[in-house]
Amino acid sequence: MRTSSPVLVGRGDQLGALRTAVPNQPAVVMIEGEAGVGKSRLVRELLDTDLGPLLVLMGHCQPVGEPFPYGAVLEALRDCTDRLARNHSRLSPVSGALGALLPELAEYLPAPLPSTGDPRADRHRLFRALRELLGVLGPVLLIVEDLHWADDGSRQLLRFLMGDPPANLSIVVTYRREDVPGGVPLGSAYRPPTGITSALLELEPLDVAEVRALTSAILDGEAVSAEFAAKLHERTAGIPFVVEETLRALRNPAGAVHADGATARRLLDNVDVPVLLRDAIAERLAALPAAATRLVEAAAVLGAPASAELLGEVAEISESRAALTHALTGHVLHEVDARRYGFRHALAQQAVYDTLSGPDRQDLHRRAAEVLDRVEPRPLVQLAEHSERAGRTSAWLRYGEAAADRAVENGDAGTATALLQRLLLDPAVPVADVDRLAIKLGKVAHQGLDQLDPTEALERLLSDRRLSTAARGQVRHYRGVLLIRQAGGIEEARSELERAVADLTEVPDLAARGEAVLGLSYLGVTPMSEVQPWLDRVSRARAAETDPEQRMALYANEVGSKMHTGDPSVLAEWGFRPASTSGELRQLARAHCNLADAMTTTGHFGRCADLLRDGLRFAAECGAPFTASTAHATRARLDWLTGDWDGLADRASSLLDEYRDLFPLASELCLVLGSLAMARGEWAEATSYLTETGAFAPEESIIPVAVAGCAALARTMLAQDEITRACVDVDRGLAIVRTKGVWVWATELGPVAVATFLAAGRETDAETLIEQIAAGIEGRDAPMAFAALAWCRGLLTEARGQFDTAMSFFREAADRYSALPAPYPAALVAEREAACLLPSDQEKAAEILSALVDTFDGLGATRDAARCRHQLRSIGGGKPSRRGRRGYGDELSPREQEVARLLVAGHTNRKIADVLFLSPRTVEQHAARVLRKLGVSSRAELQAEDLA
Incomplete structure (x- = not known):
């Protein structure tokens, strides 16, 4: 793994300003930013630029105990020997003052003048000598790094040079304002004089998107999930050095970056604090008074920003404000917002926490729980955390379950499932509480987006001796529901649900919901002849049900399952009274979103959009994030089908990042992204996405999506004249449809299958397929299927x-x-x-x-x-291209934009020519204009800039 990014991320504006200012001499640029934010990297990027005749002189201030007067500037001047040898004749006698300080240059310097006897006058002569020396060297760039460590003499010298620089001089200094004595980098206020180029570049930490780009660049372009990037940003505060060190500390960063939110948090919370950061924190702690250190330790245990009073109570010190002042001026704690204080980032907090002994930690956690218990409203999650770490099991159980209940009320299923899982992992939790917590975990988990960890937790519970037989069937049911949402989990889910239904004789409502899942027509390759009996049982149970929420829960599954097959009774029966409870509203949201999803298969697009709008509103009102997630994925699919493609690739990519671990959603989003790439002629990208639709593993897929994936793969192959491979994709898709026995799902496959068969000389197969589709959709409510049938018939008669x-x-x-x-x-x-x-x-x-x-x-x-x-x-x-044949000047024409996009994707001229139906020579001319207009010298540079 790289230890740093090969491209500069998030600093394009600052680098542009630096590159503009430095050649425009005389110039002064001050680069300000906290430790690790990227000041030195910005300077290195400048030095990688062609600086023409500029002589680069660089010096570094050092954090040494004994100051070396003018050290950084004198260090830099030692590199000017060759230039001075050609120009020393222009020096006046005053420059002889440098001989004793720069013995390397003494042979080119005049003899020193006698001392004036006045130290201030001698110092002024020395400063004049240094300015004169710099003035005879030709164009010079003087860089001084880490000005915050400079001695007073160096600050005064730089102040002198920057106040009246020679016409041939550019000065760049870097510093951390928080470590500058008095907060003034040059020792006194500095205002650039008129007539010189000046800039102050303040480097801020990276935002989440930039942390994501930085991580990807360090890992050679590896895709990074939005959840991992968000957790990494939260843990590192977006400081590039801390990001790099954290990635270095991960055992398998290339694998970790795909993690969902919960997994990312677990991985990053377990990363050791980087050694350099740990040492820096330890050095700052050592400089604090004892009371301030205790206050910082209390802040590390609390983990969340707190007021001075709260910190003082936990630390049990009386002079909390004085201690806090020391912690702030020592740059260990920071003011997070008005009157609340904490650490710059999570790793700094962990570094301090790790310095505490076990008994000290436990005592501070106990104290934190006692103090927070008096706060209103009580911070239940924090109370649970401190009680657990203090070893107070009964309080940990009480607060943890209460916090989970509150999270459910607030629609935060993720926090609730995380707390319940941790409680169930604790062997000290009494047997009497395990059943209740396990069932609660199952109920809550299927409402949220975090599926993998709860599924594993429920699997462990099935072998937990503390779990009663009565609760085991319920745990098995919820585990089966969660498995459906994971890649490769459908067959195991069906098996688990069938066992659960058999075990739930004493819980008939939950058994009926299990049957409703088994009656879903689109899960895996189980033939409809085996699914239909489950669906019939659900219909009977719903008709006999008196509880409105249970009836709606069964209907939500039934209506989606039936519409997916084009059942004409669905829309005739649609309609119900408004929900009167949160539970009813949740099921109403599911019914709307499930029906909308099915309508993207059958072709009721207008009704689909209305259902999604209402379903999302209901889901937001009752706090049902999983239901909302299905609606977002369906919306992306609907946008593809209805031609609303503007920005769709970005929207779908963002959703895929968010829902990557929810296979039904991820497969549908991959279908959208693959289809868009196919329409652009980007075959490799299209194939990459389409292979993730379930097309090659139908037994573990959402069948309408998998069949559509086969259709898009076949269309991609057919467009490249890969007839044999197209036939393979078509035959695979048709085998799935025939196994399921639902011809409505051949809507997208039918036309490309007929076209492929005709291209392969299989006219009889094409004719047979058309007959099967016609018979299979007869009497079905599936408008898109009948459009596809007419297309198929047109292709066959055209071929004849x-x-x-x-x-x-x-x-x-x-x-x-x-x-x-x-x-x-x-x-x-x-x-x-x-x-x-x-x-x-x-x-x-x-x-x-x-x-x-x-x-x-x-x-x-x-x-x-x-x-x-x-x-x-x-x-x-x-x-002509979209906007006609007008002159575009330095802007890219529409055709050049298309070429640029394909260049960034790494395509060769021949490949671009194939996609755009142009000659390679024409593409070569377009590519040359694209590089020229964008100001880059090569395709590699164009791709690097796109990554950055």
Whole structure:
């Protein structure tokens, strides 16, 4: 693993200002920032720039006990021998004052003048000598690092030089303001004189996005989850050095960066404090009075920002304000916000915490619990934490469960599940409490987004002797529900749920909910003939149910399952009274979101959008984050289908980062991202995403998504004339559909399957497939399936040369798709109509193709727009890029933007030519203009800037 980033992250503006200021002599630039924030890295980036004739002289101030007068500047001047040898004749006698201080340069210096007898006059002569020496060296860049450690003489010298610099001099200094004596870097106020270039660059810590980019760069472009980046930022406060050291301390950083929130927190909380940071904290602690040290230790145990009074009570010291002042001026504690104090970042807090002995820690935690118990409202999570660490089991159980209950009330399922898991892991928790906590964990966990850890906790409980037989079936049920949401968990989930249903004879409501999950039509490859009996049992149970929440819970599963298959009874029965409790509202939210998800399969897009809006509102009102997450993923899928692609790739990528560990959601988002990449002609990216849709593991997938993934993979292969591979993808998808027995799910697969079979000379297979689809969707409520069927029939009749018949099918399909609306397939069908018109009416075909260029361009379907332009050129027509043929100056034209995007993705000229239907020579010309306009010298630099 790298120890630092190969590219500069988050400092582009400051580097630009530095590069602009330094050559514009005379210049003074002051770079300010706390330890580890990246001041030296910024200077190194400057030095990697072509500085032309500038002679770089660099000195470092050192934290030594005995000051070396003017040390940093004198150190820097030792590197000017060669330049001085050519210019020393221009020196006046005053420069002889430097001979004793710079013996390396003595042979080029005049003899020293006799002392004036006045130390101040001699010092002034010395300062003049140094300025004169710098003045004869030609263009010079003087860099002084760590000015906060400078002796008084060096500060005065730099103040003199910066107040009246030679015309050929640029000065750059770096410092930490918090470590500067008196907070004034040059010893007295400095205001740049008129006539010189000046800049003050204040480096702030990185934000979460920049920490994520930095982490990815250090790990050679490894993808980093949003959750890991957020936890890393929280732990390091965004200080680049601390980020780098924390990554170095992780055992497997490349694997850890994909972690979800809970896993990321666990991994990062267990990272040892970097040695350099530990030593720096220890040095600052050693300089504090005893009372201040005790106050800092209390802050480390509390872990959260606190008032001076609270810190003093926990530390049990009377002069808390005086102690706090020492801790603040010693830069151990910081004012986090108004009247609350804590550590700069979590690692600093851990470094102090680690200095405490076991008994001291326990005593401070006990004291913290006693003090916090008097605070209103009581901070239950903190009270639980301190009680646990103080070894007070009964208080830990009382506060921990109360905190979990409060978190559930506030809609924070993640905090609740984390607390309940920790309680259940404690062997000291009495047997009588285990059942209640275990069942509560299962109930809460399936409402939240953190699935993996609760699932493992429930699995451990199944072998825990403390768990009663009566509770075991409930734990098994909740574990089965959670397994469905994880990659590779569906088959095990079905098995677990079937066992749970058998064990839950004394809990019939929960047994019925287990049956409702087993009746979901779209889970895995279990044939509908085996799923239907479960679904029938759910329908009977719902009809007999009197409890509104239970009835709605069963209906929420039933309605989604039925709509996914195109059951025409669903919309006829839809409707219910408003929810009167939070539980009913949660189930109402599920019903809306489940039905909306199913409608993306069947094609009720207008109703789908309305259901999502209401479902998200209900989920927000009752605190159901998992239900809301399903709606967000469905929204992304709906946006793809309805052509709302503007910004969709970014939205879907952000959602994928957030929901990566929720397989049903992640697979659907990968389908969206893969489909978008396919439309742009980015085959490798498309394939990478589409393989994550479940297409290659249908037994563990959400079947409509997996089948659509097979369809998109086949379309990707077909576009590259990989007919055999396209056939493999098509046959795999059709095998899944035939196993399940739900032909509505062939909506996206059917047209590409027919096109692939015809390209492979398998006309009989194409004809048979069309017959099967027609029979399978008859009587179903699935508008998109009938549009796809017309498309399939058009492709077959086109292949047989029956162009008039084919066009009528294509127009029917286009009309059906437009009514949904689904503009992308509508446009693809219209393209086939144009192809049928070419032999008889080229003018009409050209008119359609010209309109399609605009349609595909408007969607962002780069590959399809380029293909239509190519077809227009082949028949003697032509259509310019999106905004016509105007001059773009230094801006990128639309075509150049497309080339730039493909260059950043690492494609060769030949690959770009294939995607955009251009010649390699034309692409080469576009690429050259892109590099010139963007001010980069190579493709590698372009890719590096995109990463940064």
